[in-house]
Amino acid sequence: MARICTSDPLEKFRFLVDFSLPTGGTPVRTGFHDVQIPKRTTNKILYREGKDADISGISAGLNTMEDIVLSRGVIGTEGTAANDLLNWIKTVHKPTTGSTGVNASSGPNGTQTYRGEVTIKMLDRDGTIVRAWKVYEAFPVNFVPASDLNAAEDGEKSMESLTLTYEDFQELKVTSGTISTSLTD
Numbered sequence: 001m002a003r004i005c006t007s008d009p010l011e012k013f014r015f016l017v018d019f020s021l022p023t024g025g026t027p028v029r030t031g032f033h034d035v036q037i038p039k040r041t042t043n044k045i046l047y048r049e050g051k052d053a054d055i056s057g058i059s060a061g062l063n064t065m066e067d068i069v070l071s072r073g074v075i076g077t078e079g080t081a082a083n084d085l086l087n088w089i090k091t092v093h094k095p096t097t098g099s100t101g102v103n104a105s106s107g108p109n110g111t112q113t114y115r116g117e118v119t120i121k122m123l124d125r126d127g128t129i130v131r132a133w134k135v136y137e138a139f140p141v142n143f144v145p146a147s148d149l150n151a152a153e154d155g156e157k158s159m160e161s162l163t164l165t166y167e168d169f170q171e172l173k174v175t176s177g178t179i180s181t182s183l184t185d
Contacts, residue, residue, distance in 0.1 A: 010130060014123040017070065021088045021116045028084045032072040033159065035120060038135055038169035039066040067141065067165050068118075074146050074158040085162070088116065089140045115139050118164065119172070121179070128177035137167035 043061035091114040118135040142163035173180040
């Protein structure tokens with residue numbers, strides 16, 4: 001049978017996640033089992049004009065961003081990447097003081113220092129970056145440190161999950177496997 005396309009669709013099992021965290025000076029790369037892609041929804045606003053009482057007009061409303069859930073097998077707390085993520089989670093909610101990052105982590109000019117940036121990179125079979133998304137002003141809103149324990153589930157791996165909320169995201173421009181600093185339009 002003849003092919004109508006010269007390239008195959010991308011497979012979804014090869015990806016990288018990089019974190020630029022406010023708690024550490026260097027970007028953190030860590031592996032995950034699955035990662036949700038950022039999603040934007042624009043609400044529609046229905047309205048009627050006086051001359052057309054039977055027909056509704058439609059206008060664009062507010063944008064909302066869907067939280068991103070990242071899951072991986074529990075790997076323990078040894079290692080810099082695991083500790084950096086745990087320290088980031090702790091900056092948002094500090095259980096020893098009872099305060100949240102909004103009150104306790106204000107930086108210069110009132111900025112909130114618990115927010116970071118996340119870059120999700122999709123790779124082809126050769127490991128070349130083909131698409132990338134940058135998530136802005138992200139911070140953890142839910143962390144599950146391990147799966148529920150059950151002695152009857154022999155051999156199943158314990159999974160941890162991290163839920164991030166964010167203000168916006170944008171797809172980055174990728175040329176020949178390299179991410180440009182300029183964003184796509």
